Each structure stands twice: as C-alpha cells, then as structure tokens.
Amino acid sequence: MLVSSFSQADVVKPALVEISIMSDKLIEIEIDLSLEAAMTGIGTQYKKTTDAPNSELYDDLRALKSQQLQQRFSDFEAKFLDSLVFKVNGQVQQLSLENASIDIIGYKKRPRKTILTYHAYPDSWPEALSWQYGKIYGDSALRWQVYKKDEYNWSQWRWLRDGAPSGVIDLNHPKPVSNYQRFIEFVDIGFDHVMPMGWDHILFIIGMALSSLLWRKLLILVTSFTLAHTLTLGLAMIGVIEVSARIVEPLIAFSIAYVAIENLLIKQSIKRKSIVVFIFGLIHGLGFAAMLKEFEMAPDSFITTLIGFNIGVELAQVVIVFAVVGVLLTLRRLKLNYRQLAVIPVSVLIALVGFWWGVERLIG
Known part of the structure; x- marks a missing residue:
C-alpha cells in the first residue's frame, strides 16, 4: 500500500x-x-x-x-x-x-x-x-x-x-534586484525542490547515506553525486544536453532501487559505488534541469541563479545525510544492531519503491 x-x-x-x-x-x-x-x-x-x-x-x-x-x-x-x-x-x-x-x-x-x-x-x-x-x-x-x-x-x-x-x-x-537577492532566492528554490518536493532525490540520498558510517566514504559518494548532477544541470540549462523525461524519470527510479540494493550487500566496493553514484548523478542533474528551465532565466542572471539553485540542492542533501547518519549513530550508541534495525529494512523499502516507480514510468 x-x-x-x-x-x-x-x-x-x-x-x-x-x-x-x-x-x-x-x-x-x-x-x-x-x-x-x-x-x-x-x-x-x-x-x-x-x-x-x-x-x-x-x-x-x-x-x-x-x-x-x-x-x-x-x-x-x-x-x-x-x-x-x-x-x-x-x-x-x-x-x-x-x-x-x-x-x-x-x-x-x-x-x-x-x-x-x-x-x-x-x-x-x-x-x-x-x-x-x-x-x-x-x-x-x-x-x-x-x-x-x-x-x-x-x-x-x-x-x-x-x-x-x-x-x-x-x-x-x-x-x-541585486545578485545577492537573486542568489538567496534560488538557494531557497533549490532547497525546496529537494525538501519537501523531490521524493525521488530524497530517497536516493537516503539510500546513499545508509551505505556507511565512515565519513570518508560518505564524502566520496556525496561529492561524486554533486559533481555529476552539477555537470548535467549546467549543460542541460545551456541546451547542450536534452533528454526526454520519458527516459530520465524511469532511470532515476531505477537508480534509487540500485543504490538501496547495494546496501544489502555484505561487502561493498566504495570505488564501484562512487562510479555508479556519479553515473546516476548525471541522470539526476537532468531531472533538476527540467524544473529550473521553466524559469527561462535572463543571460545576465544565469550563473547566479544556477549556482544558487545548486547550493540549495546541496544544503538539502546535507540535511538528509546528517539526519540519516544521526539516526544510525544513535542506534549504535544504544548498542543496537543498526544494520538489522534500519539499514536493511529501509533499503528494502526504498528498493521496492524505486523499482515500482521505474516499472510504472516505463509503461505509464
């Protein structure tokens, strides 16, 4: 249900x-x-x-x-x-x-x-x-x-x-309207686009944050995702890349499922996962661009609004990562098996949702 x-x-x-x-x-x-x-x-x-x-x-x-x-x-x-x-x-x-x-x-x-x-x-x-x-x-x-x-x-x-x-x-x-005002406004828009409006991106970040409690590994994953979606977001905004939502949206859904399924593996390769996250980040960037392109920004405000929007997205990601890691650390401090109680069941649920979305978007 x-x-x-x-x-x-x-x-x-x-x-x-x-x-x-x-x-x-x-x-x-x-x-x-x-x-x-x-x-x-x-x-x-x-x-x-x-x-x-x-x-x-x-x-x-x-x-x-x-x-x-x-x-x-x-x-x-x-x-x-x-x-x-x-x-x-x-x-x-x-x-x-x-x-x-x-x-x-x-x-x-x-x-x-x-x-x-x-x-x-x-x-x-x-x-x-x-x-x-x-x-x-x-x-x-x-x-x-x-x-x-x-x-x-x-x-x-x-x-x-x-x-x-x-x-x-x-x-x-x-x-x-000063550049600063425009920047702050689009930081707000970028944040809202993820929290609370972007369930696709929320579930992907949660799945990614469940991967590890080691900050170095999390930093590698988050950085890979950020660099990737920033690249395609910028390219899509200037018209270099344009991919139909009928292709992008199912791929985003299956990326959510894949990242969650990876969490179920006992041994995870951070190198492999960071590469996969980077590839999926390229796809998510196209999803961000679909919304931002509706604003039809003037050439002189393009860079300011693009950077502001992207920083808003990053702030939302940081909030999600800290929330997930905070829950896992709390469970660990209580000497509970956080993997059995949180990582596995939540990852299974996210994988099911992602797979369901992917199939439905392919046939919808």
Missing part, C-alpha cells in the same frame, strides 16, 4: 505568472500551472497530490482529455478568478480569458502543463501594478515586462510564499 501511494502521486508545482504590458494599454497575464491542482485546492503546502484530501478528485481530473478538462474548468473559472487580485494604478482589474492551453494527459509522474492567458484593459497607462495569487494555492513565482518586440525586458523572478501579495510594483522606477 505504501509503494502504491508513492507511485500514484504528482508533485505539486508552484504556478509561474508572467505579466506583459503591451503598447496599447492591454495587459496580458500568462499563468503556467497545474490546472487539476488548482481546481481541487491542492497547493504547494502539500508535498505530493496524494497528501491532499482531494487527491481522488485530482486523479479523476488528471485522467481527463484536454478538451474535457477545459469544459470542467469553465464551470470552475469564476471561483478561480475570485482567488486572484490584480491591480493597475491601485484599481482592481477584471480579467478575461483569452486562451487555455492544456497539454495532453501525457506522463503521469509530472503534473500536466496548463497555460491560462488572461487580458486586462486598464483605463489609463499602467504606472504601477500589484498581484496576488490565491493563498490556497501556496507558492508562486512572478515576473513582468513592458513588452517591446525583439527585446528582452523581463524582470527577475520574484518568489511569493504562501499566496503572499507582490506589493506595489512601480513600473517607472522598478526596484533593482
């Missing part, structure tokens, strides 16, 4: 909101979201959809074809709009839906991508605006631009926690 509950879940992703001010006072708002999560009130406060009380309704919506889901959204749209507050020059704006681009059912391990495009028609030229996404939906990210053809005018992304309002954005005198 535990394996089944893990395997059916989609990660709950934050919405990405882009506001464009056009030359004729028209304002276009694009909301990239999981429409099924929005329609069932499943926000980012949940790690995965199966944690939410409306998970069964989410699954029903997730199985609908694009046109069917759009018809269901038509009945829900008024409630959705009630949860949004968009102001221009201090005046609340009415939003009209121009387009709803809903992806095919597709790969069940990732939330289906939907882009809702709304238009607003303020009475006067926008001097200031403010935005608030529904609190029920949790975290979101926001950026804006005064649109000019063939020019990149996007602001930096702003991370809005738990439905927090953007505050008043002065379009004539925008507050610059």
Whole structure:
C-alpha cells in the first residue's frame, strides 16, 4: 500500500505568472500551472497530490482529455478568478480569458502543463501594478515586462510564499534586484525542490547515506553525486544536453532501487559505488534541469541563479545525510544492531519503491 501511494502521486508545482504590458494599454497575464491542482485546492503546502484530501478528485481530473478538462474548468473559472487580485494604478482589474492551453494527459509522474492567458484593459497607462495569487494555492513565482518586440525586458523572478501579495510594483522606477537577492532566492528554490518536493532525490540520498558510517566514504559518494548532477544541470540549462523525461524519470527510479540494493550487500566496493553514484548523478542533474528551465532565466542572471539553485540542492542533501547518519549513530550508541534495525529494512523499502516507480514510468 505504501509503494502504491508513492507511485500514484504528482508533485505539486508552484504556478509561474508572467505579466506583459503591451503598447496599447492591454495587459496580458500568462499563468503556467497545474490546472487539476488548482481546481481541487491542492497547493504547494502539500508535498505530493496524494497528501491532499482531494487527491481522488485530482486523479479523476488528471485522467481527463484536454478538451474535457477545459469544459470542467469553465464551470470552475469564476471561483478561480475570485482567488486572484490584480491591480493597475491601485484599481482592481477584471480579467478575461483569452486562451487555455492544456497539454495532453501525457506522463503521469509530472503534473500536466496548463497555460491560462488572461487580458486586462486598464483605463489609463499602467504606472504601477500589484498581484496576488490565491493563498490556497501556496507558492508562486512572478515576473513582468513592458513588452517591446525583439527585446528582452523581463524582470527577475520574484518568489511569493504562501499566496503572499507582490506589493506595489512601480513600473517607472522598478526596484533593482541585486545578485545577492537573486542568489538567496534560488538557494531557497533549490532547497525546496529537494525538501519537501523531490521524493525521488530524497530517497536516493537516503539510500546513499545508509551505505556507511565512515565519513570518508560518505564524502566520496556525496561529492561524486554533486559533481555529476552539477555537470548535467549546467549543460542541460545551456541546451547542450536534452533528454526526454520519458527516459530520465524511469532511470532515476531505477537508480534509487540500485543504490538501496547495494546496501544489502555484505561487502561493498566504495570505488564501484562512487562510479555508479556519479553515473546516476548525471541522470539526476537532468531531472533538476527540467524544473529550473521553466524559469527561462535572463543571460545576465544565469550563473547566479544556477549556482544558487545548486547550493540549495546541496544544503538539502546535507540535511538528509546528517539526519540519516544521526539516526544510525544513535542506534549504535544504544548498542543496537543498526544494520538489522534500519539499514536493511529501509533499503528494502526504498528498493521496492524505486523499482515500482521505474516499472510504472516505463509503461505509464
């Protein structure tokens, strides 16, 4: 039952909101979201959809074809709009839906991508605006631009926690975002992507941390994994590598199973395991890139955001490793057989989950 509950879940992703001010006072708002999560009130406060009380309704919506889901959204749209507050020059704006681009059912391990495009028609030229996404939906990210053809005018992304309002954005005198602020913001995003959102990566790190209580061996494994996923994350972000999620996701799942199975062996080769972890780290880096690429970073902020995101991921890994090692050391100090009580049963469970995910992702 535990394996089944893990395997059916989609990660709950934050919405990405882009506001464009056009030359004729028209304002276009694009909301990239999981429409099924929005329609069932499943926000980012949940790690995965199966944690939410409306998970069964989410699954029903997730199985609908694009046109069917759009018809269901038509009945829900008024409630959705009630949860949004968009102001221009201090005046609340009415939003009209121009387009709803809903992806095919597709790969069940990732939330289906939907882009809702709304238009607003303020009475006067926008001097200031403010935005608030529904609190029920949790975290979101926001950026804006005064649109000019063939020019990149996007602001930096702003991370809005738990439905927090953007505050008043002065379009004539925008507050610059320093490299440090951008760095800290993406450290936070990177950390969240692993804890609590990234069950794949959490289980892999736990399996790796169960390998040994010798710090030298753990350091070799963690360093191998870090170097590998940093390499492919960077290459994927600049477009050198691009691999379909249909290939990456099953490989990530089987990598989880393999690392856990290694823990069941009496004699483990740290050299072999570090090589294997490095190879699997290359695959995990592609998984990290799939999320980060959605932010479409500006060239001048690429390095800062990439480093910040990666450090956030590393901090999450360190927390997991210390937690696992702390439990094992506690059991050992109590003169209990930590291998029999923790390493073996947890590794078996992780291996089963990883193998189940792998098979399901291959046939799903």
